[in-house]
Amino acid sequence: MRRYRARSAGAIAVVAIATLCAGPAAAAVSTASATPAPAVVEPPAVVEPVAEDRAAELVAQMTVAQQAASIVMGHVAGTDAAALRSYMESGLGGFILMGANIPATEGELQALTSALTVDPALPPLIAVDQEGGIVSRLNGDDFAASTSLKDRPVDDVSAAFAARGSLTARAGITVNFGTVADFTADSRSFIYGRALGxxxxxxxxxxxxxxxxxxxxxxSTLKHFPGHGAAPGDSHSAIPSTGMGMEEWRATEAVPFAAGIDAGASLLMFGHLSYTAVDPAPASLSAAWHQIARDELGFHGVAVTDDLGMLLSSGDPAHADPVANGVAAVAAGNDLVLMIAGSDAGTAGQMAAGIAASVDAGTLPAERLAEAATRVMALRLASSSATAQWAVCPDCEPVG
Structure with missing residues (x-):
């Protein structure tokens, strides 16, 4: 038997699931157009909720500097497990794997993700962008992706992402930034090939x-809130904007995000997108958009920024300081700050130090940092409570 974490409306539980590593006789998928068999999930017999008060208790025992480090998701390139472990010993709350972190074999990747976990009782959030298709980091993900799933039955989406989730978790990864909740009918749009609808x-x-x-x-993570489809342009190199008002947004862009939140998404990624009728600031730095996500859509999970390095690439002098961007992101309501582009081995530590210094100076409320750290801690505890052991299965192909 395997175990997984089931989430609903912010509650986190552990229930049983059948093994996912099957032999060659099992239903298998080897091409991008094929549809994998969905996971067979048994009725939940035992529920073990991870209480938020336990997370709050642990956060209360941390110093301000430790809390600040715990809400930073860092990144450095390379596959040297010892070097990556040393990097994580600073107490960062997470690490995002990019293409340069992915070794040749699954066994090597499992060893690498294991090395990132300094304290097995409280593992960091290990994340990856595994959308499949256009954005794919992991080897072996031949499952159907957005390029075809937007035109296929919904059951095919379930099967493909069950297989993708299994493959991702088996590698020791606990967070996938892989669900694009944006939509557009414009095939010329930057986001069209990655959108599911x-x-x-x-x-x-x-x-x-x-x-x-x-x-x-x-x-799982919904991105890029409040919706990239309505904001033309590529947020990797600019801050796309739209004049769409709230009523139109509620009837259009909000719908997939609300559905994903209702389905139990653990994280919501805020995009570097400016909806000028709501707030001229990018949503990633907007308190208004965080309040809308919490109060209107009922999101109770971890709010995470898109890569803050993308703001540097926008060329806007207002966003030229990565540490200031990180502080502003937390003040706006993000619980987890992510920095990839333009970063080096010292960037995450500098961002954590800047967040802590802002609390000490009184410019960032201590309560806001504690709230963020508690939400991240709760998700980390959920990861540590999962008992699944993903075994390498060299003689079979990935199945759902």
Whole structure:
């Protein structure tokens, strides 16, 4: 038997699931167009909730500097397990794997993710962008992706993301930034090839399916809130903007995000997108958009920034200081700050130090940092409570 974390409306539990590493006779997938068999989930017999008060208790015992480090997700390139472990010994709350971190074999990747965990009782959040198709980091993900799933039945989405979630979790990864909740019908749009739908309804149905499937195995993430489809341009090199107002947003862009939240997504990624009628600031730095996500959509999980390095690439002098961006992101309501582009081995530590210094100076409320650290801690505790042991299965292909 295997175990997974089931989430619903912010509650985190552990229930039983059948083994996912099957022999060659099992239903298998070897091409991007094939549809894997969905995971077989048994009725939950035992529920072990991870209480938020335990997370709050642990955070209360931490210094301000430790709390600040715990809400930073860092990154350095390379596959040297010892070097990556040394990097994580500073107390960072998470690490994101990029292409340069992925070794040739699954066994090597499992060893690498294990090395990132300094304290097995409280593992960091280990994340990856595994959308499949256009954005794919892991070897072996030949499952159907957004390029075809937007035109296929919803059941195909469930099957593909169950298999993708299994493959990802088996590597020792606990968070997938892989569900694009944006939609657009414009094939010329930057986000079109990565979106799961072309209209609010089709996107919502597929986002719901992808979220429910992945949450069986790991923490899934909805991105890029409040919606990249309405904001033309590429947020990797600019801050796309739109004049869309709230009423139109509620009827369109909000729909897939609301569906994914209702389906139990653990994380919500805020994009570097400016909805000028709501707030001229990018949503990643906007308190207004964080309040909307919490109060209107009922999101109770971890709010995470898109890569803050992308703000540097925008060329906007207002966002030229990465540490200031990190502090502003936390003040706006993000619980986890992510920095990849333009970072080096010292960047995450500098960002953590800047957040702590802002609390000490009184410019960032201590309560806001503690709230963020508690939400991240709760998700880390959920990861540590999972008992699944993903075994390498060299003689079979990935199955759901």
């Amino acid at each position: 072309t209209d609010p309804t089709s996107a919502a149905e597929r986002v719901t399916a992808a979220t429910a499937a992945q949450e069986q195995f790991l923490g």
